[in-house]
Amino acid sequence: MSKTIRMVVFDMAGTTVNENNVVYKTLQKAINEAGFDFTLDQVLAEGAGKEKRQAIETILSIYANVSDAELTSRIYDSFIMQLTNAYATEEILPQNHAAEVFAGLKERGILAVLNTGYDRATAQSILDKLGWKVGQDIDGLVTASDVPRNRPNPDMIHYAMQQFGITDSTEVAKIGDSAIDIEEGQNAGCGLSIGITTGAHTVEQLQAAKPDYIIGDLIEVFGVI
Numbered sequence: 001m002s003k004t005i006r007m008v009v010f011d012m013a014g015t016t017v018n019e020n021n022v023v024y025k026t027l028q029k030a031i032n033e034a035g036f037d038f039t040l041d042q043v044l045a046e047g048a049g050k051e052k053r054q055a056i057e058t059i060l061s062i063y064a065n066v067s068d069a070e071l072t073s074r075i076y077d078s079f080i081m082q083l084t085n086a087y088a089t090e091e092i093l094p095q096n097h098a099a100e101v102f103a104g105l106k107e108r109g110i111l112a113v114l115n116t117g118y119d120r121a122t123a124q125s126i127l128d129k130l131g132w133k134v135g136q137d138i139d140g141l142v143t144a145s146d147v148p149r150n151r152p153n154p155d156m157i158h159y160a161m162q163q164f165g166i167t168d169s170t171e172v173a174k175i176g177d178s179a180i181d182i183e184e185g186q187n188a189g190c191g192l193s194i195g196i197t198t199g200a201h202t203v204e205q206l207q208a209a210k211p212d213y214i215i216g217d218l219i220e221v222f223g224v225i
Contacts, residue, residue, distance in 0.1 A: 005225040007111040011176035014199020018093045030079035048200030049178035051117045051150035092129050097219040113140035115156045120145045151180045154188030179209035
């Protein structure tokens with residue numbers, strides 16, 4: 001590989017965190033409690049990887065032709081409350097080989113940064129439950145609430161680059177389990193945009209976003225970068 005990668009930006013749920021789709025099951029429940037009947041596949045198809053208020057807006061717009069800011073806010077508030085409770089009780093695990101990959105990148109002098117469509121409080125609660133510490137297990141965390149615009153805009157990746165003094169986006173790889181993760185990496189000008197099949201989207205859904213690679217396990221990242 002001719003590109004020199006200095007930073008890998010990983011999505012969280014479905015990519016580095018295995019939470020059995022509890023986020024999207026909770027999102028589905030919160031939306032349907034407001035009078036809808038969407039399937040989990042519908043919620044995953046249009047909501048995966050997005051900032052969660054944006055995900056609700058998109059799902060309502062596409063499947064119900066509804067645009068209602070007040071309704072979106074009510075669903076979002078319910079979702080956050082239910083997700084907090086779910087994370088307190090559900091089992092949350094690292095994805096296979098996540099810790100090994102973080103350690104291997106550190107050995108190679110490559111930064112490992114997590115980014116997510118969660119707000120910072122939710123993302124931090126996940127890190128706390130996993131026992132992952134910024135500056136120890138990972139180098140950085142960027143959340144949807146840290147930047148003006150969310151995926152597929154490149155703001156979170158650019159913010160991570162600024163934190164570590166990286167000015168050339170081709171030195172960054174983005175890895176995620178949804179098409180919008182891949183689009184985010186492409187919009188940021190990343191040297192590599194990599195899909196992974198451990199989370200929200202199928203191989204076919206990932207392929208539609210035209211990633212540079214699709215992998216089935218995080219450990220495969222070393223064969224790519």
